Amino acid sequence: MASITGGDLACRVLSQEGVYVLFGHPGGAILPFYDSLYKHGALHHVLCRHEQGAAHAADGYARATGRTGVCVATSGPGATNLVTGLAAAYMDGVPVVAVTGQVASPSIGTLAFQETDILGVTIPVTKHGFLVQQASDIPSVFTEAFRLAASGRPGPVLVDIPKDVQAALVDAKTHIFSERENSGPIELSYDIEALKTEVQETAKLLKEAERPVLLAGRGVVISGTDDLLRQLSEQNDLPVITSLLGLDAFPASDPRALGMPGMHGTERANYSLQDADLVLGLGVRFDDRVIGRPEAFAPNAKIVHFDIDATAIERTMRADIAVVADLADSFKMLCSLVPKARRTEWWQRIRQWNREAAPVKEPLTAGYRRMGPLGAREAIRSVAQKISESKGIAVSDVGQHQMWLAQELGDAVPGSHLTSGGLGAMGYALPAGIGAAIGKPERSVWVVAGDGGFQMSLQELATVVQEGIPLRICVIDNGYLGMVRQWQERFYERRYSETQISGPDLIALGKAYGIPTWSVDRSEQLESTLGFAAMEKGPVLIWLQVRQEENVYPMVPSGAALNEMVTETDRVPR
Ligand SMILES: Cc1ncc(C[n+]2csc(CCOP(=O)(O)OP(=O)(O)O)c2C)c(N)n1
Helix, strand or coil, rough: CCCCHHHHHHHHHHCCCCCECCCEECCCCHHHHHHHHHHHHCCEEEEEHHHHHHHHHHHHHHHHHCCCEEEECCCCCHHCCCCHHHHHHHCCCCCEEEEEECHHHCCCCCCCCCCCCCCHHHHCCEEECCCCCCCHHHHHHHHHHHHHHHHCCCCCCEEEHHHHHHCCCCCCCCCCCCCCCCCCCCCEEEEEEEHHHHHHHHHHHHHCCCCCCECCCCHHHHHHHHHHHHHHHHCCCCCCECCCCHHHHCCCCCCCEEEECCCCCCCCHHHHHCCEEEEEEEEECCCCCCCHHHHCCCCCCEEEEEEECCHHHHCCCCCCCEECCCCCCCCCCHHHHHHCCCHHHHHHHCCCCCCCCCCCCCCCCCCCCCCCCCHHHHHHHHHHHHHHCCCEEECHHHHHHHHHHHHHHHCCCCCCEEECCCCCEEEEEEHHHHHHHHHHHCCCEEEEEEEHHHHHHHHHHHHHHHHHCCEEEEECCCCCCCHHHHHHHHHHCCCCCCECCCCCCHHHHHHHHCCCEEECEHHHHHHHHHHHHHHHCCEEEEEECCCCCCCCCCCCCCCHHHHEEEECCCCCCC
């Protein structure tokens, strides 16, 4: 009998699943798998400098492409380093398969060198986990892992393989599921009659409503129903609010786009929600940063919630109607039932509220340049413009810059705005950008990080260089952990406890890594520098040194209702 190893079999199954790139870092307990990888040839491995980077890269790859991302780590510290990345993917519904080496089967439970019960550790942050007990199970386990990761609300799945199982010999003819046999996402079955009734009731509510709004989230991106969103909004003249993770579900420049809701949302989005008589949530989970004080959210509205995930219903917000189904089915049905309408009065009311988070005060006359120390919003506004011009993918980290970028982002198609929304994991942007750029090599990928978050994953600059990835990496350096400082300023009487942060000289750092680096600290240098940087062929680092104590507005203080937001101009609660 011709034999192959469990590791060889795993490589074959990965190829069969359509995987061509893995993000990982090797070690003792995963050596047999890496040996198979060396021989397999058809899988490209990206050597990340930290396993957290590998998990975020798999996540970025998945968000940008819509395919499942794969990360690999050894047992013990390698596996535990994946945890933050898996949690980020879990919170935001991103399909990832994590493959970990485990100590050899006879050593499990003996506190062997680098033994961690990673299945136990990751239970709360994965959809499922497998411990592979014999090599012949590898095909069925991997097939199931990929199905689970991509089915329903997508998310991460862990496959833990003991070292002896990776090395064990199996028959080379071991059955690998053929072309999609038993594979592909799990079909959800609904009571179609019940679904029809709920959707018809929703259509009726929409018809009767005088002040309806659509609230779209990442579910629209995942289900590929962005076209339906545009169609419904147009045919029924409906305002569209997009959550942080739904910003790429609807073009920002559409006249019916109200922007982002919630803590740093626009006046137009937040006041419309508070004034609405119907809120139709589409693939959105009404999380606490979106709804403000739950009892005070949309007080006059009926709430309808369309989501594939039954556990999202009434988690934080009441639902007068809940439609648990794939949006591709429920939303399509709804569009066919909703008539054409014009909502002139509602729009007159909505238009009294600012659409822009920070309206441009005095537009500059042509030929004149803004002068003086660089502002953070100003810098991000220009970066957002460059991203739009290049039809690029924007990947933000976590903090003030993340909110400014969300507010300034131009039109984005699905998979063009990547950020760790649910977990809010600093250090996400650079590795996720690597994943996105590898998944979408034809697109320009822009990483935007704060000086704090950038220092949490800057080791991945070496990955960028080794892989020759043409990332545009913008570091917004305000010398502070800006978002935390903003809260200290507002709620802790400016006691800036441990938020002032120093960092490396990025020109020297860029030089050390061999990455061309541009630095800007004055407004008048901004445009030309970004222009030159955008033209670089390979990776480029752009160091934007901005004024230190700029705040993100609008802001809904935590515990307040959305209509109690503070804006840049009034700064007093309404
Ligand atoms: C891993 C992690 N640790 C801590 C935090 C808490 N936190 C949220 S925003 C923030 C400050 C981010 O600072 P920086 O990266 O400089 O970005 P800025 O807010 O200045 O734009 C911190 C510490 C977090 N979100 N993630």
